[in-house]
Amino acid sequence: MTLITGAAGGIGSVLARELAPSHDLILAGRGGQRLDDLCRELKALPLVLNLEQPASFVGAAQSLSRVTNVVHNAGMVELGEVSGQAHEVWTRTLAVNTVAPAELTRVLLPLVRAERGSIVFVNSTAGLSASAGWGSYAASKFALRALADVLRAEEAPHGVRVTTVYPSRTATPMQQKVRQQEGQSYDADAYLDAASVATTIAFALNAPRDAVLTDITVRPGPR
Template sequence: MTLITGAAGGIGAALARALAGTHDLILQGRDEGRLSALCSEVGGARPLVLDLTRPGTFGEAVAGLGRVTNVVHNAGVVELGAVAEQPPEVWTHTLAVNVVAPAALTRVLLPTVRAERGTLVFVNSGAGLRANPGWASYAASKFALRALADALRDEEAPHGVRVSTVYPGRTATPMQQKVRAQEGGEYDPADFIDPATVAATIRFVLDAPRDATLPDVSVRPGPRGA
């Protein structure tokens, strides 16, 4: 089974469609209706309604999932703002969803992922490589997510678990639409990477032969007119 967090839209939904038919899927989200519709669309995937801000509930929620081979940590939140302006609540929520939740969910799933010699994929961001003005809280969470993946990679190598980080550039998703609104700019999906392209990259990471690990993969927009 492959578990995808944040599966109800954007990159997560595109990945569910990309893996349908080749991977048995568990799709996590908070909107039960949207999850159920996507599960039906991709052919019998299993919904997992889970609030990522409540890590204390993770153990019970995943106890009945059975064999989980792969986990794609895709869920994330963003709220732009200068350090001088953002209240602690924004920082706390951003770090909770973008860092604490992946760490906590990984911890409870590691026994089965180890048994399956599976793969953990952390969907990061260009902001996990460089912090720009107005992006401090989000970039801090993504830098921390990179640190989590890097440490975990070496910790789990003896167990046969592969750990990869994928760094998408700006992608045509509802999150990007929100970001553009916060930046005061227009949103045209054609200006950004197609979510299906990022999904295809993640699928390549998951399906790579066992004699290779892809620690860090960046996905950037192609040249105009390509």
């Protein structure tokens, strides 16, 4: 079974539909009608997770008996200069974008090891290069990159593959929010299609067992 966090919207819901024909799915999110409807549509198992409370993951995951792949797709962003962002923003951003994936991985790792499965971290090009105004988000994504690199080295002897995908700006509700924070208009055609990112993630999951795609950067191609 393949577990996707942040499954109810953006890249997550597109990825779920991409994988549904060939993967049994566990769709994780904050709960609500969108998650319920998607699980019903795809005959998937829902998993309610509050990523701001990683201590709750052990209890939430107790019902899971089999997990082959984990796609850490959920995330949050609040733009702002270091001089103006309070510690609450940094704490929440790091909790959701870094601590939650680390803890969920720890909790699920025995199941993934048993399946010799894969873990995919949906990062961002902000995890490769930091820009002004993106401090807390970029820091969380740089840390997520380090987590993936360490996990890849540690889990290779257990047959677990670890991939990081670095999409550039993608046409999602999160990108709409970012553009609002930047005080700019949103044009979906100017960004990557979420389906293109989803197809890339699926390609990494479905790669032959003797191959691991360690780091994949996804940028818009020629129009």
